Amino acid sequence: MKTLSILGAATLAVASYGLVATAAPAAAAPAGCHPSYDPCVPITSDVDCDGGSGNGPAYTGRVRVIGPDEYDLDRDGNGIGCESS
Incomplete structure (x- = not known):
């Protein structure tokens, strides 16, 4: 009788039952970067x-808004901030 390793048994279970592994969560934003924006804000x-009328203290170009838009960079709510930059 053959014995399966734990990894082999898990692989067999996945193949037999059509189980799908989930991807690991996305990496956290680098230190000092707001997690709602990509690239780093x-x-x-x-x-x-x-190039806008804001008074800073920081400025950014076009960014994807992937969380709460704390800095109100995506005025039309389409997920892209500073589109005209």
Whole structure:
């Protein structure tokens, strides 16, 4: 009689029952980066779009908004902030 390793048994179970492994959660934002924006937008009191009328203290170009839009960079709510930058 053959014995299966734990990994082999798990692989067999996945193949037999059609189980699907889930992907690991996305990596956390690098230190100092707000997790709602990609690429990195600094965590600070306010961030405005480059070339806009905001008064900073930080500025950014086009970003994807992937969480709460704390800095109100995505005015039309389509998931892209600072589109005209």
